[in-house]
Amino acid sequence: MRPRISARSQRRLRGLALVATTAVLLPLASPASATDGPAEELTIESFMLPAGASGLSLEELQSEDAVRKFRAQAQASSEGDATAVAETVGPAASYDPSAENPSEAGTGATAEDAPTSDPSTEGEAAEDVSEDPELAAASAKYPEPPHSMSLDECRNALGANKKFFVKSRFAVCSGASFHQTWKRNEKPIGESEFRVFAIGTIAKGSREMHTQVYFANFAATGAMATHKLMISPILTMPKKWPASAKASQGGNVPGAQSFEALARQKPATFAHTITVASGQGSTRDDLVFAVYEPAVKIMPPPGWGMKGDQGGKLFFFAPRWDTAKYVTKKGGAVFSNVGTLRYSSKAGAPEKAVAEHIRDAYNNPGVTVPKNPQKSIPGRDVKNPLHRLFHDRTRREANRDEAIKVCKQVWGNNYPTDPQNPNVKRECDEFPFATTYEGSAQKRYEKSKPANNFSARALPRPDNGAGGTLLAGFLTKNRMIDGDNDGFIVEIQ
Structure with a gap:
């Protein structure tokens, strides 16, 4: 028939x-x-x-x-015979031409999407991204990324003219x-x-x-x-x-x-x-x-x-x-695509102040400190992502020290106390994150990189803790590894 x-x-x-x-x-x-x-x-x-x-x-x-x-x-x-999605990272990115435009990526999440379960404890401790991990863990949780996809979901996501869809890593x-x-x-x-x-x-x-x-x-x-x-x-x-x-x-x-x-x-x-x-x-x-x-x-x-x-x-x-044991002890697999961490700036979001800080760093760097007329912070585009820093603890600490130095210069040695609201304790938030190679001390380790290409800001401790916990959960649950063969971007919603 x-x-x-x-x-x-x-x-x-x-x-x-x-x-x-x-x-x-x-x-x-x-x-x-x-x-x-x-x-x-x-x-x-x-x-x-x-x-x-x-x-x-x-x-x-x-x-x-x-x-x-x-x-x-x-x-x-045919898009110039491209057969690689724009988000491809690592050695596979050079195998074939990449598409110009990224796929619809779904690897990120906000505190609003969080389930009730605790974030994974097998990976890096939250203290590497937050000054108060106990407070951070209480305020926000990162959900498990999707591990499945139906035929209808794939077909609908591709629509009339797309060739690839990234639901998650x-x-x-x-x-x-x-x-x-x-x-x-x-x-x-x-x-x-x-x-x-x-x-x-x-x-x-x-x-x-x-x-x-x-x-x-x-x-x-x-x-x-x-x-x-x-x-x-x-x-x-x-x-x-x-x-x-x-x-x-x-x-x-x-x-x-x-x-x-x-x-x-x-x-x-x-x-x-x-x-x-x-x-x-x-x-x-x-x-x-x-x-x-x-x-x-x-x-x-x-x-x-x-x-x-x-x-x-x-x-x-x-x-x-x-087999990155700082992610999980037994190792695992992912698709080597740039991940997307999404922070929410909506009212009531526990990481709201962090999201607003990053949005200023992207869209209005002139209001951020340290001052740098040429400031252009990476992490908003799949072609210029952030890269996780884990193995070099000294460099992570240098990133934190550089950011805190700026917070003290601008808000004083007593920056943890907000003069407008003494009951709210503050922490020094930095972007790019201290757990990335693009962090505040990048110039010290990579001489060809621009100086002062970061932003530091004194923020309420609960917001900073929530942002840190979401980041820690994102890195662990998306199997983000150290170095330039992986990467992620940050999107503000």
Whole structure:
């Protein structure tokens, strides 16, 4: 049986009286004889587009202008052959060109989103980011990031023109649509299309990356041979750092199947898993990075030629494995994408004063101290993120000392007491955070960096404690590691 035409495709194809209600399967092309005349040329023109993109109807395919615009759309959507999400960080970021615009990232959270459970105690102590960890722990908690994603969630997030969605550092998805125009002697006689979605997830505390692939949204109309149009999933890990690391695979990846066989499965889906054991990585954190590439290969029926995109690569995943014991004792895995920590400046948010301080540092640095007319603080853009500082405790302490020195210069040695409200104790808040390489003492350690490219401010102790606890929870629960192979940004809501 032929696959049903989706409601969406029916709307696009309404009014096409020239198309029979039942598609006709063309016979295979045969060599011309003396009486047959010239042999028919049977070709398929194939396009790879974002998962939500629409193809052309048979009526539209008769218009050279419409086809020319469609080809231009397909070419523009390639984004310069980018197959890496803009948030990719670490060695995988240099594997292929990155998209210009970041995905919708969901790795952040605010105190308003917090659950009632306590933040993890397996990672770095909150005292590294707050002067009063007990007070901080009582005022705010960081929630567990999402570790799952449904097909509908992926499809809806990709929408009409996106190719990748970052829900969290443990749940990502990539997708594409494939459109085929069937032609006899260069005249369009049919069209078919299908979509592919790859959803990558990592369970809490796991070293296994799980990929669920879906073939969906099949539609076909006109005269064609989709029963012999073969489609193959290809899942590879073409690059690892270090290259010597071994990965074990599992799942049920199928071989080539026809368009119609896949369409009957509603949806056709299968799983693939990759696991990297500990002890194979680099640096003291036992790091293994990789590129994981979902792809599709399309093979035409016998007697048919094919031009254009004969399949294609979806945006790749960038898994990372570590045994960073300051995160969790057993290690784990994440997708190596820049994380987003979200602070709320709304009334009643426990970290409100911290959020307002960071917003000033980003948007109005002239009102911050120390004074620096050229101040441009990193951490608001995925191309210029902050990097966690853990292993060098001396440098973390230097960051704190530099910030406190500014607080004393501006608000006096007695800055913890607010003269306007003596009952409210204050702490010296700094941004970028003392637990980042971009902290207040960066110039002392990296001579090429600008001086005074930070902000310090005396803030109410409860707000500063809440901000510190959210930061500590974010770093731990997102498996943020020390150094420039990871990164995060801060967004103020």
